[in-house]
Amino acid sequence: MTCSEWDYDEDVFKETFTTTHNLVCGEGFKISHAQMIFYFGVVVGDILFGQISDFIGRKKTLVLTMFILLVSGLSGSFSPEYYSFVVIHFVVGAACKGCLVLAFVMGFEFVGPDMRVWLGQAINIVFALALCLLCGLGILIKDWQYIQITASMPAILLIPTWFIIDESPRWLISKNRMEEAKTVLQKIARTNQVTPPDNLLEHLELEKCTYTEEIWSLFKNRTLAVRTLVVFFNWFGLGMTYYGVFLHAENLGGNFYLAIFLLSVIEIPILLVNLYLLNKFGRRKVHCVTMMTGGLACICTIFPVIYGGEELQPLILALAVIGKMGASGAFGSIYVISGEVFPTVVRNGGVGASSSFARIGSMVAPYIAKLGAHSVHSYGKAIPLIVFGTCSITAGLCALLLPETKGCRLPDTIEEAIDFKLLREDDDIVIQPMETREINTNQTSQNGN
Incomplete structure (x- = not known):
C-alpha cells in the first residue's frame, strides 16, 4: 500500500524542506534532482558571470552577484512548493559560484607571484570556517527556513564593498x-x-x-591537450568526491552534526600545511598524494561499513574525515596548478572550464550518494565510497602527467605552455616583459624547427 502520512524524527532537524513537502519514498529522488539543478546553476554561474566580468569589470560583477545572492537566498526560504524552490536555488547556485570565483580572480590579479599560493589556501580556509559556522546554525535553529534566512543575511554586509575595493x-x-x-x-x-x-x-x-587565443587552442597540440584533459579530470573527480563525502555523511551513522563539523574543520589544518608543502615539494607531487590519500581513505571505509557494526562507527567517521581532508588539500593545490599550467592568453577560459568540470562532478555526486542511502544492505552502502575512492585515486595518478610548475614563471603564450623547461628560472633572474619573452620563444621555436 502506498503511504499517505508520515511521522518524522525531529532529533536532528525540526523541519526540513523534505519533511515539509513529504519528499520521501517514491518522491525521494526529487531531492537529488534539486541538488543536481543547484549545481547546474553553479556551472551556469561559472560561465555567465565570468563572461559578464570580462565585459563590465570584476568589481561591478562581484557586487551584482552579491545582490542576486541576497535576494534569491531570502526568496528561497519562502518557496511555497518544490518547483519554485528548485528554480530559486538554481539562481542561488549561479550567484554563489559567481561571487566565489570573482573574489578569487580579483585577489589573484591583485597579488604578486609569491602570494598566489597563500591566496589559494586562504580562500579555501575561509570557506571551511563558513561550513563550521553553518553547522552551528543547524544545531541552534534546526528549521530549514530560518537557517536559509540566517545564512543569506550576511550578503548585506558584502554589498558595501563597492566603496572599499578597486x-x-x-x-x-x-x-x-x-x-x-x-x-x-x-x-x-x-x-x-x-x-x-x-x-x-x-x-x-x-x-x-x-594578442588573444581561444580556449580551443589548448587542444591544437597533443602535449597541451593531454595536460588540459588531466586538469579537467582532476577537477571532475575533486568536485564529485568533495561534495559526495558531505552528502554521504547522513549514511555514515553517528551524530550528524559532529560528522559535518569534523568534515568541515579538518580542511583548515590541511590547507595550512599546503602552504608549506606546495612550495617545498612542488605542486604535482603534493596534489597526487592528497588525491590518493582521500581516495584510499574512501576505499578503506568500505570494510568497516560492510563487516562492522555500531562499535566501528568512530573508525568509519575517522576514515571519512581523512577522505575529506585529502579532497580539501587537493582543492587547495588544483587551483594553483590550473592558474600556472594554462598560458595567459587562455588562462581565464581554462580555469573557468576546469571549474565547470568540478560542478559536473558535483551534479553527479547526489545520485551516487543516494545509492547508499536507499540500500538496505551494507554492501550497497559501500557503493558511493567505491566510486568516490576509485575516481580520486585515478585522477591523482593522472596528475603525474602534468609538468612541475614550481620555480617556473607563468607561461604567456601557447608555445611557452608546451615546454615548461623554458620557463624555469632562478630567483635572481629578472622576469622579462611579456612581448620580449614572446619574441624569444618564437625565435627558439624557429631555431628548433
Whole structure:
C-alpha cells in the first residue's frame, strides 16, 4: 500500500524542506534532482558571470552577484512548493559560484607571484570556517527556513564593498584604460609605502597583452591537450568526491552534526600545511598524494561499513574525515596548478572550464550518494565510497602527467605552455616583459624547427 502520512524524527532537524513537502519514498529522488539543478546553476554561474566580468569589470560583477545572492537566498526560504524552490536555488547556485570565483580572480590579479599560493589556501580556509559556522546554525535553529534566512543575511554586509575595493588593474589594462589602472596602482603603492616609477604608464603599455587565443587552442597540440584533459579530470573527480563525502555523511551513522563539523574543520589544518608543502615539494607531487590519500581513505571505509557494526562507527567517521581532508588539500593545490599550467592568453577560459568540470562532478555526486542511502544492505552502502575512492585515486595518478610548475614563471603564450623547461628560472633572474619573452620563444621555436 502506498503511504499517505508520515511521522518524522525531529532529533536532528525540526523541519526540513523534505519533511515539509513529504519528499520521501517514491518522491525521494526529487531531492537529488534539486541538488543536481543547484549545481547546474553553479556551472551556469561559472560561465555567465565570468563572461559578464570580462565585459563590465570584476568589481561591478562581484557586487551584482552579491545582490542576486541576497535576494534569491531570502526568496528561497519562502518557496511555497518544490518547483519554485528548485528554480530559486538554481539562481542561488549561479550567484554563489559567481561571487566565489570573482573574489578569487580579483585577489589573484591583485597579488604578486609569491602570494598566489597563500591566496589559494586562504580562500579555501575561509570557506571551511563558513561550513563550521553553518553547522552551528543547524544545531541552534534546526528549521530549514530560518537557517536559509540566517545564512543569506550576511550578503548585506558584502554589498558595501563597492566603496572599499578597486577595479582590477589587470582588467583595466586589458581594456586599454591605462589612466584608471595607473590610479589604482599608485594607490596600491601608497598603501605598501613604495614609490612607483615616474614612467609607470609606459610600463603598463609595455605589459599590455595585445594578442588573444581561444580556449580551443589548448587542444591544437597533443602535449597541451593531454595536460588540459588531466586538469579537467582532476577537477571532475575533486568536485564529485568533495561534495559526495558531505552528502554521504547522513549514511555514515553517528551524530550528524559532529560528522559535518569534523568534515568541515579538518580542511583548515590541511590547507595550512599546503602552504608549506606546495612550495617545498612542488605542486604535482603534493596534489597526487592528497588525491590518493582521500581516495584510499574512501576505499578503506568500505570494510568497516560492510563487516562492522555500531562499535566501528568512530573508525568509519575517522576514515571519512581523512577522505575529506585529502579532497580539501587537493582543492587547495588544483587551483594553483590550473592558474600556472594554462598560458595567459587562455588562462581565464581554462580555469573557468576546469571549474565547470568540478560542478559536473558535483551534479553527479547526489545520485551516487543516494545509492547508499536507499540500500538496505551494507554492501550497497559501500557503493558511493567505491566510486568516490576509485575516481580520486585515478585522477591523482593522472596528475603525474602534468609538468612541475614550481620555480617556473607563468607561461604567456601557447608555445611557452608546451615546454615548461623554458620557463624555469632562478630567483635572481629578472622576469622579462611579456612581448620580449614572446619574441624569444618564437625565435627558439624557429631555431628548433
